[in-house]
């Protein structure tokens with residue numbers, strides 16, 4: 506029998522190991538990024554849809570040439586694209602505390618970077634043992650993970666902007682392993698399985714999904730609750746609805762997610778992260794918050810971002826049991842939180858609460874209180 510060339514063996518070994526490590530889907534793509542992908546990225550930046558995420562502009566060109574991200578290798582040959590499901594079963598909120606609102610499913614596990622990076626490191630070590638140079642990325646590298654995953658046949662570029670898989674639906678976290686294995690080009694393109702469906706577009710609470718299958722981040726609840734710093738534009742706050750961190754609407758309504766069901770196996774969700782005690786975002790110093798949430802996605806907006814989100818949700822939900830959130834927010838040391846309290850007090854038609862904040866030391870809090878009073882009293 507003919508021995509297989511060693512690069513084919515290495516590629517197969519690494520893909521098999523990825524499955525052993527808990528990835529649900531894995532496939533190889535060419536390391537040559539097609540012109541339409543990086544041009545599309547440039548056009549998206551040019552249209553300003555990155556909102557405040559200026560880090561997406563830094564070294565934007567590196568997405569076109571992956572060799573700049575595989576240190577000390579002449580060039581990237583092939584890339585192993587990986588996907589792991591975060592389609593968890595619904596969880597029961599833990600007892601005690603004040604629990605309301607929703608956290609997007611990807612954030613139900615202790616930080617997914619921390620869960621996936623050790624798996625990528627294991628693949629890098631195995632690659633080295635096979636004489637292959639490799640480097641793993643999950644989320645924050647200058648790498649268009651969806652483009653790679655699409656060309657590796659893990660799924661297609663769906664109308665929601667997501668990489669959707671026929672097996673896993675849309676609740677898939679992606680990662681990539683850049684390697685210097687010889688490039689073998691891409692296989693066949695994955696067919697578009699959206700058909701005439703437009704559920705995600707109609708269900709998006711803020712109209713953030715554009716016709717070119719890209720997101721206008723400035724409108725997206727995920728951006729507003731995770732990445733946006735400072736006050737959220739007032740007119741966007743009702744659209745945040747009950748989302749404390751991220752948003753799952755476009756993934757949840759997708760028929761492919763419904764068909765796949767709750768099949769996450771490798772990642773373990775934590776009910777305390779899915780349904781955090783809202784009171785826990787107040788009365789903590791930034792350092793205490795970091796100690797409690799440092800290993801989670803909740804740390805990204807920092808304590809004041811989570812407190813801002815909590816009071817915005819309390820405003821939108823208008824449930825009497827959430828009154829303590831409004832009181833704590835109105836007295837919070839961070840002006841951004843007190844400013845968000847003016848919105849919530851307006852939703853609650855609490856003129857007395859707004860009157861108090863009209864004399865706040867911070868100009869933007871006073872402006873919020875005045876705006877609320879104008880809305881309520883004309």
Ligand code: B12
Nearest residue numbers: 542545546609650651652655661662668678679727751752
């Ligand atoms: C910035 C960012 C955001 C921004 C902007 C979102 C956006 N759609 O661009 C915000 C904060 C809004 C966001 C939100 C979310 N995000 Co996000 N985000 C990223 C990040 C860091 C960069 C994305 C980016 O560069 N966007 C700019 C656009 C123009 O680039 P792009 O998406 O890569 O698309 C270009 C090409 O790749 C190509 N393309 C796009 N998709 C596909 C698919 C195929 C098959 C092909 C061939 C080509 C192709 O077209 C585009 C133009 O050329 C990636 C991680 C990464 N490094 O890729 C995660 C990532 C895209 N996010 C992810 C997730 C899970 C989410 C949320 C679901 C989180 C949540 N529940 O709240 C939402 C979903 C919003 C949505 N409908 O897209 C996952 C997506 C997994 C998947 N199955 O697609 C990623 C890949 C992180 C990860 N490692 O898993 N995110």
Ligand code: SF4
Nearest residue numbers: 709725726752754755
């Ligand atoms: S994450 Fe939410 S707000 Fe953002 S595009 Fe999807 S449905 Fe719209």
Ligand code: SF4
Nearest residue numbers: 663664699702705759
């Ligand atoms: S909801 Fe429909 S249109 Fe949107 S990604 Fe899923 S299949 Fe495509």
